[in-house]
Amino acid sequence: MNSLKPLLLSLLLSPLLSQANPKPLNEQLAYQLTESLTTEVGPRLAGSPGDRASVAWATKNLQALGFDKVWTEEFVTPYWQRGQARLEILSPYPQSLVLTALGGSVGTPANGIDASIVMFDSLEALIAAKPEQVKDKIVFINKAMTKDKSGSQYGKVVGARAKGAVEAARLGAKALIIRSVGTSSNRFAHTGKMTYDPAVPKIPAVAISVPDAQQLARVLTKAPEAKIKLQLDTQQTEDAVSHNVIGEITGSERPDEIVLIGAHLDSWDQGTGALDDGAGVGLVMATAALIKQQGQPKRTIRVVLYGNEEGGLVGARAYAAKHAKELDKHVLASESDFGAGRIWQFSTKFGPKSLPFAAEIQRELTPLQIQPGNNDAFGGPDVSVLKALGVPVVSLEQDGSDYFDYHHTPNDTLDKIDPAALQQNLQAWIRMTSKVANSTIDFRK
Amino acid sequence: MNSLKPLLLSLLLSPLLSQANPKPLNEQLAYQLTESLTTEVGPRLAGSPGDRASVAWATKNLQALGFDKVWTEEFVTPYWQRGQARLEILSPYPQSLVLTALGGSVGTPANGIDASIVMFDSLEALIAAKPEQVKDKIVFINKAMTKDKSGSQYGKVVGARAKGAVEAARLGAKALIIRSVGTSSNRFAHTGKMTYDPAVPKIPAVAISVPDAQQLARVLTKAPEAKIKLQLDTQQTEDAVSHNVIGEITGSERPDEIVLIGAHLDSWDQGTGALDDGAGVGLVMATAALIKQQGQPKRTIRVVLYGNEEGGLVGARAYAAKHAKELDKHVLASESDFGAGRIWQFSTKFGPKSLPFAAEIQRELTPLQIQPGNNDAFGGPDVSVLKALGVPVVSLEQDGSDYFDYHHTPNDTLDKIDPAALQQNLQAWIRMTSKVANSTIDFRK
Numbered sequence: 001m002n003s004l005k006p007l008l009l010s011l012l013l014s015p016l017l018s019q020a021n022p023k024p025l026n027e028q029l030a031y032q033l034t035e036s037l038t039t040e041v042g043p044r045l046a047g048s049p050g051d052r053a054s055v056a057w058a059t060k061n062l063q064a065l066g067f068d069k070v071w072t073e074e075f076v077t078p079y080w081q082r083g084q085a086r087l088e089i090l091s092p093y094p095q096s097l098v099l100t101a102l103g104g105s106v107g108t109p110a111n112g113i114d115a116s117i118v119m120f121d122s123l124e125a126l127i128a129a130k131p132e133q134v135k136d137k138i139v140f141i142n143k144a145m146t147k148d149k150s151g152s153q154y155g156k157v158v159g160a161r162a163k164g165a166v167e168a169a170r171l172g173a174k175a176l177i178i179r180s181v182g183t184s185s186n187r188f189a190h191t192g193k194m195t196y197d198p199a200v201p202k203i204p205a206v207a208i209s210v211p212d213a214q215q216l217a218r219v220l221t222k223a224p225e226a227k228i229k230l231q232l233d234t235q236q237t238e239d240a241v242s243h244n245v246i247g248e249i250t251g252s253e254r255p256d257e258i259v260l261i262g263a264h265l266d267s268w269d270q271g272t273g274a275l276d277d278g279a280g281v282g283l284v285m286a287t288a289a290l291i292k293q294q295g296q297p298k299r300t301i302r303v304v305l306y307g308n309e310e311g312g313l314v315g316a317r318a319y320a321a322k323h324a325k326e327l328d329k330h331v332l333a334s335e336s337d338f339g340a341g342r343i344w345q346f347s348t349k350f351g352p353k354s355l356p357f358a359a360e361i362q363r364e365l366t367p368l369q370i371q372p373g374n375n376d377a378f379g380g381p382d383v384s385v386l387k388a389l390g391v392p393v394v395s396l397e398q399d400g401s402d403y404f405d406y407h408h409t410p411n412d413t414l415d416k417i418d419p420a421a422l423q424q425n426l427q428a429w430i431r432m433t434s435k436v437a438n439s440t441i442d443f444r445k
Numbered sequence: 446m447n448s449l450k451p452l453l454l455s456l457l458l459s460p461l462l463s464q465a466n467p468k469p470l471n472e473q474l475a476y477q478l479t480e481s482l483t484t485e486v487g488p489r490l491a492g493s494p495g496d497r498a499s500v501a502w503a504t505k506n507l508q509a510l511g512f513d514k515v516w517t518e519e520f521v522t523p524y525w526q527r528g529q530a531r532l533e534i535l536s537p538y539p540q541s542l543v544l545t546a547l548g549g550s551v552g553t554p555a556n557g558i559d560a561s562i563v564m565f566d567s568l569e570a571l572i573a574a575k576p577e578q579v580k581d582k583i584v585f586i587n588k589a590m591t592k593d594k595s596g597s598q599y600g601k602v603v604g605a606r607a608k609g610a611v612e613a614a615r616l617g618a619k620a621l622i623i624r625s626v627g628t629s630s631n632r633f634a635h636t637g638k639m640t641y642d643p644a645v646p647k648i649p650a651v652a653i654s655v656p657d658a659q660q661l662a663r664v665l666t667k668a669p670e671a672k673i674k675l676q677l678d679t680q681q682t683e684d685a686v687s688h689n690v691i692g693e694i695t696g697s698e699r700p701d702e703i704v705l706i707g708a709h710l711d712s713w714d715q716g717t718g719a720l721d722d723g724a725g726v727g728l729v730m731a732t733a734a735l736i737k738q739q740g741q742p743k744r745t746i747r748v749v750l751y752g753n754e755e756g757g758l759v760g761a762r763a764y765a766a767k768h769a770k771e772l773d774k775h776v777l778a779s780e781s782d783f784g785a786g787r788i789w790q791f792s793t794k795f796g797p798k799s800l801p802f803a804a805e806i807q808r809e810l811t812p813l814q815i816q817p818g819n820n821d822a823f824g825g826p827d828v829s830v831l832k833a834l835g836v837p838v839v840s841l842e843q844d845g846s847d848y849f850d851y852h853h854t855p856n857d858t859l860d861k862i863d864p865a866a867l868q869q870n871l872q873a874w875i876r877m878t879s880k881v882a883n884s885t886i887d888f889r890k
């Protein structure tokens with residue numbers, strides 16, 4: 001754990017600790033919270049028993065950490081259940097493939113769907129196809145995803161997951177199979193949300209792992225007439241209840257001005273949601289709690305643990321609706337939701353007069369090996385809803401080079417988090433949040 | 446594919462090709478055969494339909510490769526089926542763990558076994574326990590395996606898999622859970638054969654993945670009283686039929702002297718058995734076929750593709766029994782069954798007078814970056830049965846650093862093979878086998 005030493009040293013030299021303060025920061029707190037959530041709750045799909053357990057866990061732990069106010073905000077949400085999935089090549093090379101349902105997919109009839117397959121390189125190639133190529137077949141979109149630090153490749157392949165079933169059904173397909181939207185060659189299938197169009201029949205949609213996609217492509221090259229059978233027994237309930245969980249450190253001078261730091265409490269059901277988004281939950285809880293230990297900030301720091309991000313920002317929209325009248329009091333919002341890799345860049349979305357203050361924050365981040373980004377920050381998925389309503393945001397951008405190796409698979413588990421990298425994240429979140437919460441800047445300007 | 450160039454060059458300079466020979470070797474042949482077996486047959490658990498398909502595949506392909514004789518040898522074998530497995534922590538932190546049955550395990554009653562857990566660091570610690578610690582509980586052996594090139598760590602942990610159920614049952618346990626015998630932090634459970642003792646009750650035995658073992662250990666640290674439920678519906682048939690598949694290149698001068706090169710045709714059912722042992726099958730088939738292309742060897746080269754290695758060398762014992770009277774005509778035996786990593790060392794088990802010839806073989810292997818080993822070669826698992834009966838063996842030792850990342854898991858698939866490394870293997874096998882088959886040395890002396 002030698003790699004922790006520079007961080008420890010830089011923390012000891014940081015402005016935070018130059019204040020008189022008898023109690024040393026617990027640098028392990030973000031990791032400890034992530035460990036606790038992923039072990040004691042585990043998977044927490046929106047609407048499930050795990051989701052309810054996570055709300056109870058968050059409420060209890062925010063209280064235990066000494067937050068000044070802790071409460072939950074209920075919202076209604078769909079509750080989708082994965083059920084069992086089975087995909088078999090029937091002929092000429094009988095074997096089973098590793099698959100998982102895409103989030104929101106309808107199931108098949110109980111005895112499954114038997115069909116031949118038509119393979120496309122991309123969603124665009126499917127859209128350009130003729131109905132006679134596709135009708136009564138199962139469509140297989142075999143588009144590979146490549147790795148990068150920023151996750152920019154995700155957007156290039158995720159369309160097949162989101163819209164593939166609609167486009168396939170429009171041409172008469174019986175079901176959709178996609179190659180997993182992910183960068184791992186391990187035999188895990190990646191789930192994630194898909195959508196339907198009310199004007200087009202709903203067909204089942206699944207992902208197969210990358211090695212299975214390569215195998216299916218080889219089978220189809222050798223035997224284009226291959227027959228497969230898909231069985232899927234997903235279920236959907238429309239009116240489950242879930243909650244956003246909120247904890248506040250009340251500002252000492254400007255309590256009505258809110259610095260919102262967030263993460264999402266829900267996860268997909270296949271793994272324990274350590275990278276997505278247990279690490280984010282641990283980070284923002286620890287950030288606010290540790291800042292309070294150093295003394296009350298001037299502005300209020302509000303930790304928002306969003307429910308049902310994965311199902312389509314359901315909790316984020318509920319939050320924005322409920323707090324519509326106080327959004328102008330949200331001086332800043334930011335979310336941690338890109339795993340647990342080191343933060344390598346800091347970006348803002350500020351008004352022009354606030355850019356000198358962005359440079360001031362940056363000066364505190366530079367010792368953590370974080371470089372300046374741009375003034376076009378994303379902010380994070382849940383926080384993007386607030387950004388669209390005019391709330392200034394910042395992004396502490398994480399190295400996501402291996403994020404899509406694990407994301408949305410059974411392999412998203414605690415052991416994939418490097419505690420030293422999470423500590424670097426915690427340092428950065430504390431410095432940025434403390435700086436903003438102790439300022440009087442209006443970042444809209 | 447620049448890394449192939451040195452191999453290609455060294456092949457062109459090798460004694461084999463210094464003979465007049467119009468037809469260039471197909472350096473891809475081992476990979477092509479492995480690709481064909483793992484794609485067209487896939488998993489091939491002894492006794493299963495995949496096993497029968499693999500016997501048909503091997504027979505057809507040995508014939509197509511121009512072997513002089515091709516035949517099968519039937520044997521009776523147990524046929525064990527994995528069925529479904531489910532392991533849930535019931536309280537206090539409900540969640541499912543990733544598991545798989547150990548090969549040969551009995552199932553649970555249909556509604557499962559509910560119990561609390563007692564955790565041990567090793568098989569030795571379990572053996573040293575008192576019955577009152579274990580009685581009516583589920584035993585969890587949480588011993589980690591570390592990586593090395595030679596696989597020497599496997600022997601240190603596999604005892605828990607092989608004998609854990611007997612030792613746990615002896616102390617009154619209801620079931621056995623082991624941490625996977627493997628080196629990967631991916632969430633795959635490793636299967637492999639376990640055994641029972643007729644004098645001790647048979648209890649179900651499963652492995653959980655490494656991240657799940659870590660999770661269960663964390664749960665037990667927080668909640669030693671945790672309750673779990675195990676459901677397993679394995680099935681065992683005692684009298685299935687399988688086959689060894691044999692192909693020969695008949696010796697031109699000493700046709701009755703047999704150089705046996707082998708691999709096992711069966712695989713576990715979770716993956717497609719690419720590393721274990723599709724690569725070995727591809728290698729020994731290609732070796733003999735490519736040597737014949739260069740001209741008939743003096744001695745007979747017999748390729749033996751063993752059935753049911755995984756269930757306990759069942760095919761190997763059948764071969765030794767059937768060929769008991771001609772074992773003295775087996776001048777040498779060797780097996781490829783340690784994945785598809787580069788060969789880094791060559792070892793023999795020869796009589797002392799043959800050691801100068803071992804050095805001659807070594808001289809041909811040195812240009813392939815293969816170092817001299819010792820005169821205590823293992824030979825390979827199936828071939829070890831012949832070795833015990835006095836047949837000289839050699840080992841072309843592969844780098845197995847990542848073998849136990851994939852071995853016996855769903856992740857043992859074709860994409861894990863580096864074609865360049867497999868070509869280096871093929872070169873080595875051709876050189877060693879050709880040298881031996883064209884010599885007159887008696888390796889027993």
Ligand SMILES: [Zn+2]
Nearest residue numbers: 264276277337
């Ligand atoms: Zn997320």
Ligand SMILES: [Zn+2]
Nearest residue numbers: 268276310408
């Ligand atoms: Zn996600």
Ligand SMILES: [Zn+2]
Nearest residue numbers: 709721722782
């Ligand atoms: Zn093997």
Ligand SMILES: [Zn+2]
Nearest residue numbers: 713721755853
């Ligand atoms: Zn094996």
